[in-house]
Amino acid sequence: MANWQRDKEGMGLWEHRGKVAVVGWGQSYIQRRWDGVDLERSCGGTSKESILKAISDAGIGLDEIDGLMTSKETRAEQTWAPRPYFAPPYDTEDGLTYCSGEFIQKELGLKNVKYIESDAPYIGPMLGMAAQAVGDGMAETLVCWYPMVNLSGRYGHNNPANNSNEAKGGNAFTLPWGYQSGAMFNNAIVFQQYCQRYNTSHEALAPFVMNQRRNGLLTPWSYYSLHEPYQLTKEDYLNGRVVEEPLVVYDCDRPVMACAAFIFTTAEKAKKLRQKPVYILNHAQNSVRGRSTMATLDEHQEAVSSLARKMEEGSGVNIKDVDIFNPYDGYATFTQQFLEGFQWHGVGRGEAHDFYADDIRVEGPHPFLSSGGNLGTGRTRSALHSDSIEQLRGTAGPRQVNVKAEIALAGSNTPDACGFVMYSSHQGS
Amino acid sequence: MSMIDGLERPVPVPFDWAKPFWDAANEKKLVVQHCGPCDLNIYPPKEKCNECDTTEPLGWKEVEGKGHIDVYLVIKDSRIKGFRGAQPINFAIITLDEDPGLNFLSNLPGTPAGEVPVGAAVEVIFDESVEVGRQLVPEWRVIG
Structure with a gap:
């Protein structure tokens, strides 16, 4: 979706102000790390759990979902290391270090999806993007989820740039003095x-x-x-x-394994649903x-x-x-x-x-x-x-x-x- | 031998538009980019000027290599492999006297970790201990 951002002064009142609402949210179980075994608590598992909770919270049916939005910025790269895959649907990184709209569409059997964005930015901008998508009519009822992934291994120590004897690209002006991205x-x-x-x-x-x-x-x-x-x-x-x-x-947040999901819809529809919009x-x-x-x-x-x-x-x-x-x-x-x-x-x-x-x-x-x-x-x-x-x-x-x-x-x-x-x-x- | 005990700096790999900076460093000169149309100094090097988006290639100019210590941290638990053997180690921000809007990073060789004189004058030196590719790396030391 192009031109969704509101990143400049002088853009005036938002054209969809008050016309989009959040009507449900869900939070998965949270733990420090994924153990690499329990697929119910993998990235795909926590994503599904939070989405189903959000849908339940909103009091809507699966068939009402026509928009999916998520981000691949799960921070998994900080601890990722090569490991075996599993039986489908966990036979690629999708579902393990991120969880795409296509994965969720298939796993939950969503029949009426007309809009999927699987490469949105991290949650701060993404929720704005989700609101804009509903306001622009890309979807009427959109679920937006944000998984965070923390695998085994010391945080940041598996990052190839941190382990290299060389500093390439823009890192040439930071890493040689110990700056960490x-x-x-x-x-x-x-x-x-x-x-x-x-x-x-x-x-x-x-x-x-x-x-x-x-x-x-x-x-x-x-x-x-x-x-x-x-x-x-x-x-x-x-x-x-x-x-x-x-x-x-204690100044640093604790990397965890979890996902939260939010249901966005139009103000008109929101007024008919269970939760206070x-x-x-x-x-x-x-x-x-x-x-x-x-x-x-x-x-x-x-x-x-x-x-x-x-x-x-x-x-x-x-x-x-x-x-x-x-x-x-x-x-x-x-x-x-x-x-x-x-x-x-x-x-x-x-x-x-x-x-x-x-x-x-x-x-x-x-x-x-x-x-x-x-x-x-x-x-x-x-x-x-x-x-x-x-x-x-x-x-x-x-x-x-x-x-x-x-x-x-x-x-x-x-x-x-x-x-x-x-x-x-x-x-x- | 390293300028700081235990330090194994990742060696900068010069690339494209930044190569003149590293070539100058190998001649023990400090250079920054300069945008003619908006008369702006630029560091670290960029492909093009962010301020005026000129299509003119950015120029290079040598600077004196004098600065001051702005602030610092002490690295005690680095994620960077080559720094773990040198901890604790200073990590300071140096503002360039000729253009205080530009800042450089330094581990302040010769200054004990945590004993950094904030505001002190510094001058550029070059770390010749980085052997891979024989790339010299600008560093800064307290003067006066």
Whole structure:
């Protein structure tokens, strides 16, 4: 689908504002790794599980599904290694390290599919793409799923680029000095610039990281609820294993094996279905190229400010009216850029760490990242969205906020490359 | 012998439009690209200018090789094979004095891990220990 992105300022109100809704979602079982044996918990297995749960949640039949969308950006490459295949349908990578629309169409026997997109971007932009597809009429009832894959082996150590004696292509300007691709290094560098500019330190992240774990433990399906059900203490955090000083292991989300699925449909159809519709007011993306080897704090700050302007412009909603805010926390070191760039609850530049030290619990006045995010639930990237939907439905259980919950904003991944979606319990005026 | 104990840098493999950079490094010169139409310095090298999308080939200019330390991390658990034997090791961002909008990476040979003087002046040197292909690699050391 061409030209679906809303990545520029000046595009005006989104043409499908309030005309598309999420009417169901489903979460698979979550575990640390796939054991390479149990196909029910393979990528294909978790995808099917989450999709069937989402369909059940929406109260629709399989034959109503006419659109399929997923992403191959499952992060499986970080631990992938050669291994045998299985009997069909698990006789290729499809179903093991990703799960295509064609795989799901065949496995679930979907008869009325007219639109399949199996190569969408990661979940942040993909959910915007899904909303756009329904708005544009590519499908009336579309299921969008996002699997995360974690196989055996030490994370990143099987990556051929990291094991090579040579640095090829663009890596020639990064690997020889120890730079590792991905969000960790660059965002840790920006974090250090942040600390220098605003006279703060890594220790100031502790209340935020601890609250993320707390919210994750309030989420019944989360990795930590199921497998490590105890609260992280400040001492744990400050004494965490150092990865790249000052970054500790607790700043990094835990790779997991899981999938979440979401059902998108038109507002007209949504009103006839079982669940309270959660309408889409806008979607917006960032794809910013930094000027030099490493992006800078200035570049990240301007990137999020621009994203906020795009979101306000397309939704017609002032960010100060956003009740639920679930920005990405794949590394704890960059979440503050979203908080300050959107100025949620009035938090300005350099003020995030003071905000973290205040009351950010779900019960309090500033329920920041009520989802628990990746740090609290495991690296699903989807909890940001499922919590937003649950909060607007009023079904978040022990995580349900006490403040008003009518408009939510969620997205991932990093300040310079991300996609956000604005949800609302009302269609908008 | 490595500039930093235990370090086995992955050796840069020059490619296409970046080759002049590495050829200059082998002559112990630091060069960056330059876009004439928008008068912009560019590093790391790009196929074309991102700012003006000119079709003119990008030029090259030698820079003095003076900079300052912006910020740093200390690598303690690298995923990169050649760095695991050198941990802990500095990972610093160097801004170029002639154009502070450009930044370079450095492991700051000669500066103990974690004892990095942020804001200090540095100058470019060249790591001659990288033997495969005899490719010299720009590095930076604290001066003054």
